[in-house]
Amino acid sequence: MSVTIKDIAKESGVSYSTVSKALNDSPLVKPDTKKKVLQAAEMLGYTPNFAAKNLVSKKSRTIGLVWPAIDRAALTALVSKINELVTAQNYFMILSVDAADKAVGMFKGFQVDGIVIFEEGKETKLPPQAAASVPILTYGVSGEHVHPIIDVNHRKAIHLAVQHLTELGHSSISFIGSTDPGDKRQEEKLSGFYEAMNFSGLSVSEERIGSTNGLSWYDGYLAARKLLTDSKPTALISGSYDISVGILRAAKELNIRIPEDLSVISYDNIPQMASLETELTSVGVPIDSLAEKMVSSLLSLIQQPDSISHTQLMEPELAAGKSAAPPKKHL
Amino acid sequence: MSVTIKDIAKESGVSYSTVSKALNDSPLVKPDTKKKVLQAAEMLGYTPNFAAKNLVSKKSRTIGLVWPAIDRAALTALVSKINELVTAQNYFMILSVDAADKAVGMFKGFQVDGIVIFEEGKETKLPPQAAASVPILTYGVSGEHVHPIIDVNHRKAIHLAVQHLTELGHSSISFIGSTDPGDKRQEEKLSGFYEAMNFSGLSVSEERIGSTNGLSWYDGYLAARKLLTDSKPTALISGSYDISVGILRAAKELNIRIPEDLSVISYDNIPQMASLETELTSVGVPIDSLAEKMVSSLLSLIQQPDSISHTQLMEPELAAGKSAAPPKKHL
DNA sequence: TTGTAGGCGTTATCAC
């Protein structure tokens, strides 16, 4: 069928073990021979068989990335960046959009050297715990897991947002996000909001919190509509990119201009934001830092298990856009 | 390291070939033995080694999907659907975000049974042609390729759009899309527009065409701004989802209401559209039909090469939204 | 019904 090193051996008139060496650029083979072999391989259109290679070497130089929610646009940039970084380290990366448990099983079957899991909030379908045979790194869901985790200091991020708004002169600040008690990530944001508001000596009544039932733009839209008609905040902090989309839509329908009538700070600074009507000011960890941390962590985990601490919290930054401005006096 | 069938054999007190049979649910093994083996496997946390399995069977029951432009949101729904369908057929699917040539090489290394390539317009980096050893199906780039192609009847799609608009009473209709001569797909749309307009007896002067330099929302935005200020069409047909986003933004800035002042018909009916400010009317092939066609084609291609015709054109439909309405009299 | 043996494509360890 497919061309193997034996075919190359036949073609170039050497033994197949020599071919193997030549192909791996071993110093134990004469340059002449090497060239000859390489040419034959080229000519025959040889592709190495990873299955065989992995079988003997026990290494695949491949990492698997589990990403069940590919429609969550927020992560595409991160995934691309990670791919770039592992490629630079001479690794392959393959993705799966299956649920974590299934994907992990598949990846293990393919002998990947390491796995990254992008879990979505509460959907914590932890992979079979017995499956400790391959390094697994999880993005974002602290707690539950046995595996090392890269997480964002969500609390701090919200602090930054509140701080920015108070510095601009806002005091009537609301938060819109999921208050689902099962979602640790969202909980962090919410309690970060309370903390920061208290710290600034601002009141936080219940009506200052726009509670969404989910994380889609529509959830944000509904919550924003309610919040913006009930109370009249001068500033809004959003718990996620998608929610921000909903907020923009609600504001538009209510004829509320941003940032003239309402300041908005979004969560996560991602490229997709560029396509929104308004250039959003946002808080979050820069994609590049995240990707670098994740890749370096996973690789060191591959080289020596237990080499990294269980949870690593990344520090967020504020990215200035055009959606936050000083409040108008007496709206 | 990892647990193998030999470990299971030892554990359950049978030979490893019996284990192999039991694991594959062969009828040649006594139910009792089978149960015993299965339990042992479960207990030990056995994961089959695909590398070894593929090596001997020459089949991986895995298909690879090449998707370099994961940030093109338009395709996530299609990818998810395809994954769903192949899973139902007991296949695995892995993705790569690398360029087509690299990804194909990798997938072949992993011994995938078939490959789907999502090419983006003109970036036709055709994989090494010698590489005919695995069935490859391409989405959307007719011409060039040697591999079977699933394509959309773009011409017809635009016809539908024009027809819908004329039925609503529009006669001043413009098209915004890429006129890059290297992009076959875009060319089709443009010539479809000319055809349909002629068929309806409508004039198409140069100024009716909004030519973009690319396919991003910003390209659409620029073109739309120009078009909407220069001429005053009552309806606009967009060549892509991203361009539609730009059109919406431009219209907003110019205080043009949709659909009151301007009807817009977008391209591709995808879930992401739900997050836009305006619910767009669109033309395109329903995601589900596309996914089904692609999967069934690939699988039959795997079973018997040359079993499907080279190019298959899918028929588009019009999906009614809220962005197309009768024109106002005398704007 | 179960066990034995050969081989899948590759690398690595030896002799030559």
Place this chain on the structure above:
DNA sequence: GTGATAACGCCTACAA
């Protein structure tokens, strides 16, 4: 420098 040869984990005749 180069060429046999033994693994790697699994499947599949074929033998018992």
